[in-house]
Amino acid sequence: MFMNGPRRLGRTPILGAQTSNRLWHLPTATNYGGPVVATDGTIYQGTQFGELLAIRPNGTIKWRISVPGTVETTPAILPNGRVAFVNSRGTLYVVKPDGSSSWHFSTGVPCYCVAPSPAVGPDGAIYFSLWEAVYALNSNGSLRWTFDTGGWRVNGSVSVAPDGVVYLPAQYLFAINPNGALKWQSGDVISPGGAPAVADDGTIYVNNHLPTLTAINPDGTLKWAYKVADCCDADVPAAPAIGLDGTIYAGESVLDGSDIVGLEVALNPDGSLKWEAHYGTAPTAMAIGGDGTLYFGSGSQAPASFYALNPDGTLRWQVDDPEGGYARTPPAISQGQRMYGGTFTALFAIGP
Numbered sequence: 492m493f494m495n496g497p498r499r500l501g502r503t504p505i506l507g508a509q510t511s512n513r514l515w516h517l518p519t520a521t522n523y524g525g526p527v528v529a530t531d532g533t534i535y536q537g538t539q540f541g542e543l544l545a546i547r548p549n550g551t552i553k554w555r556i557s558v559p560g561t562v563e564t565t566p567a568i569l570p571n572g573r574v575a576f577v578n579s580r581g582t583l584y585v586v587k588p589d590g591s592s593s594w595h596f597s598t599g600v601p602c603y604c605v606a607p608s609p610a611v612g613p614d615g616a617i618y619f620s621l622w623e624a625v626y627a628l629n630s631n632g633s634l635r636w637t638f639d640t641g642g643w644r645v646n647g648s649v650s651v652a653p654d655g656v657v658y659l660p661a662q663y664l665f666a667i668n669p670n671g672a673l674k675w676q677s678g679d680v681i682s683p684g685g686a687p688a689v690a691d692d693g694t695i696y697v698n699n700h701l702p703t704l705t706a707i708n709p710d711g712t713l714k715w716a717y718k719v720a721d722c723c724d725a726d727v728p729a730a731p732a733i734g735l736d737g738t739i740y741a742g743e744s745v746l747d748g749s750d751i752v753g754l755e756v757a758l759n760p761d762g763s764l765k766w767e768a769h770y771g772t773a774p775t776a777m778a779i780g781g782d783g784t785l786y787f788g789s790g791s792q793a794p795a796s797f798y799a800l801n802p803d804g805t806l807r808w809q810v811d812d813p814e815g816g817y818a819r820t821p822p823a824i825s826q827g828q829r830m831y832g833g834t835f836t837a838l839f840a841i842g843p
Contacts, residue, residue: 501732521833537562636671742774788818
């Protein structure tokens, strides 16, 4: 699922691509929603053509299904291998590993949103956000509860803590109890975006357009805030990722004179700066490999690239999309030292 789990940490023990070898590319169009990889190596990717693709590790299509609208969200793989995804018409679909339908849930609310990448909670419930609401569904597709933000549009995917608390970025950061009741809303976070990341100690990290990274305690009080720059211009703030040692990583879009440039930061758990780097133009959320390598895409309304940074922020490799376009989808790390990433022209496999 988006950011490799319901807590949206973005990390995996699996080693990602060690070199910049572009193994294959599959022509398609991705936008915001990234790939996910099943235990058998199958890659699932939504497209602008209203499809969910199941792709073998060699880059051939296993199956494809079509739904109305577009699929701009990252799918989630359920414990039984089924795949959940949301389309722009406000419907959550669950399909079996062979592509056949299991069930679907229609909200009746069309939304060309970048927010509703579903999360699967500890008990198998499926959570997704849409416009001004969050939906919690049981694993059989029945509605468990809904939560309304009171008129605030949701700005990112929800996150789910191990205790079942759901964190929602809207005008403020909302914490929702497992029964769907409001736990708290934090006025210390204004217009968060992307998805909150829930650390091992329960701290919630969120990004916004300012751009400022904010740390919130589990009780909703402010822990710290780090202003990255004075101005930025990102469609959606990149969700932060959290390394095994607690380092917080995030990409930002900032102004350098009249140019928009990428700024990547690493912060210590106390909010102090560890390092910053400057790659790309509009960095996506990062994926952290088992050796600490950071992978992300970059390029919005500009030629797209994928980057791998060493844990100290130095460049390991860069791969460019020869067709141009842009990259808004966070990459996925897979067995075999692979990285998969999408642009508006293709899905790329990088590695041996």
